[in-house]
Amino acid sequence: MQVFSDSDIVPAETHGSVVALGNFDGVHRGHQAVLGRAKAIAAKIDAKAGALTFDPHPQLYFRPTTTMFTVSPLPRKLALLDAFGMDFTGVLTFNQALAGLTAEAFVEQVLVNRLRARHVVVGYNFFFGKGRGGSPHSLERFGAERGFEVTIIEPESDEGDVFSSSSVRDLLRAGNVREAAEALGHWWAVSGVVEHGAHLGTGMGYPTVNVMLEAGQALHHGIYAARVHAGGKRYDGAAYNGRRPTFDNGIAKLEVFLFDFSGDLYGSDITVELIDFIRPDEAFTTAEALVKQMDADCAAARDILAGVKASDPMMRFPIGRKLATLYEG
Secondary structure, X not given: OEEEEOOOOOOHXXXXXXXXXXXXXXXXXXXXXXXXXXXXXXXXXXXXXXXXXXXXXXXXXXXXXXXXXXXXXXXXXXXXXXXXXXXXXXXXXXXXXXXXXXXXHHHHHHHXXXXXXXXXXXXXXXXXXXHHOEOHHHHHHHHHHHOXXXXXXXXXXXXXXXXXXXXXXXXHHOOOHHHHHHHHOOOOEEEEEOEOOOOHHHHOOOOOEEEOOOOOOOOOOEEXXXXXXXXXXXXXXXXXXXXXXXXXXXXOEEEEEEOOOOOOOOOOEEEEEEEEEEEEOOOOOOHHHHHHXXXXXXXXXXXXXXXXXXXXXXXXXXXXXXXXXXXXX
């Protein structure tokens, strides 16, 4: 997948493409309906299908002193769009200049002059331009005036629950990673560089790989069944997210014990997929009591992961299937 930013020259081969426009935080099943329609239209008219997104998320620009639970930071978002099979993604820096463009100026400068879009696909709730002055239906009007077609995608839902980034965030805050994955169409994952910790787990026979979550990623504290991708291999494990109340109540970290692994991953880039929630965090009166519970947690995680290996529910979805082929190991 080609990726270009607003500082790059737009590749000539993307001119006349079908463009899916949106923030796409999480690239959930609602987003995939928008992206999938763009791909279908592009195939019908023999054109390329791409995504146009923004970084940082507009909410972070307008509220710089607050944190936001970003479901998929930009590198992860690009990986998901690639897995979905988009031909290209343009990333617009959401800054003062972009925020100040009227809806009509955005259409003229970005969609017409830079991308030369032939067809634009948006979700029903996509608003754009200064003061959110542009709506899907005003985009239709602009398109009719400037020579591109517009398709608006209605809400996608499952049993009445509309897929949205905000609902995924709520599920993750509650630790419901399995339900979040159903809404996403892929396992929720975080990536980072393995850091040194206090080596408390090593002393108890449970050495872990540790990564920091992004600011605002308020994942529920507790134990999860997890899979880790590192160096082209996949490892099963049990993950802990929390502040280690038995020991220090320090800064929250995501720590993963890898089953049947021996080696050193310090400094390595890893991706951690969270598969299911096992139990909430708690403080133990002794290290021995904690180790006994960790034994039970790992047994539960092994059972969960064995079930997923036998029948992975994410194989029902295009991104889930693609990622499974990339991460086999």
